[in-house]
């Protein structure tokens with residue numbers, strides 16, 4: 297009797313193991329198009345790695361696959377993970393809006409970064425994430441996030457930055473280097489400020505217009521710029537929006553995972569499919585922007601010189617999982633940028649212009665460059 301019992305358990309175990317292995321080979325039914333995989337547990341990982349090396353970064357490999365499969369939604373199997381990439385504004389809007397896409401994948405790398413716990417707000421999902429997100433939001437409100445306290449902190453940091461620049465008197469510096477702009481808490485903010493300053497070397501005529509606007513609006517006022525000043529400085533604001541669109545430092549956002557089996561763009565997605573959001577592709581969509589490869593801040597200004605056209609600019613994502621630091625990042629970006637340009641003019645160093653090609657990574661970042669920060673005579 298015992299033998300029969302043990303044999304049945306063993307049989308069930310074997311059947312389950314075989315069906316799990318078979319599942320690894322099989323493409324789910326009505327799944328978005330994408331490269332086939334022949335190896336279980338590896339999927340198309342090697343092929344994808346080769347594409348990344350060939351094209352210079354994940355986002356470029358994704359652009360290639362989107363074109364190859366001629367589809368705004370496509371799939372790839374990375375290791376055991378079924379990954380679906382969405383690249384159009386319509387589909388991305390849907391992912392941001394629908395609750396079943398609010399999950400975060402539970403994979404080796406996330407666990408590695410969280411000591412096996414997967415507990416941080418950025419990497420958790422379900423009830424745990426809901427509780428953490430509302431807790432963090434409450435705490436941020438209590439410490440004056442988005443209010444004067446935040447502004448005071450930004451001003452203190454701006455003062456430090458200006459002192460460092462002054463101390464380097466006529467020695468060319470790279471803003472991304474050393475501790476110049478690393479105090480904002482998130483490297484994404486520092487990288488964006490670095491790119492905004494770099495753009496002043498690439499487009500001196502834009503720098504002139506910003507200086508003109510700063511002088512007209514802030515004049516001889518010796519006080520620090522305030523975030524609220526952006527309402528009177530539409531050109532500067534438009535330049536900062538264009539920096540975020542043009543460089544799209546978080547080109548592929550998410551990752552998210554489906555919390556239940558669902559559908560998207562006419563395809564079926566099993567529960568726990570990883571979803572990657574191609575923000576960079578939306579920011580460079582030719583049909584919408586017409587000339588996305590050109591750095592042109594005016595695209596964000598209407599005939600009354602007011603900010604417009606921002607609904608497809610999503611550097612911070614959108615929906616319930618939108619970046620929690622977006623207010624701080626926007627305020628720091630504006631205040632630091634205007635604060636530095638109010639006092640200094642950026643000049644290129646020995647005729648060498650910075651490269652517009654960014655270094656790929658979790659976040660795209662500028663290649664090292666140097667600039668002279670010349671004190672302005674106002």
Ligand code: HEM
Pocket residue numbers: 417418419429480481482484485488546549550551611612613614616617618619620621622624625
């Ligand atoms: C220019 C600077 C920044 C950019 C471009 C940026 C962008 C993003 C993006 C694209 C996401 C993913 C949203 C999604 O899953 O759909 C995100 C999430 C997040 N960001 Fe930022 N971020 C910036 C600065 C900051 C700062 C300064 C903080 C902290 C004060 C911060 C805290 C967070 C947190 C906690 C999340 C996870 C939210 C969640 O999973 O519920 N970010 N950010």
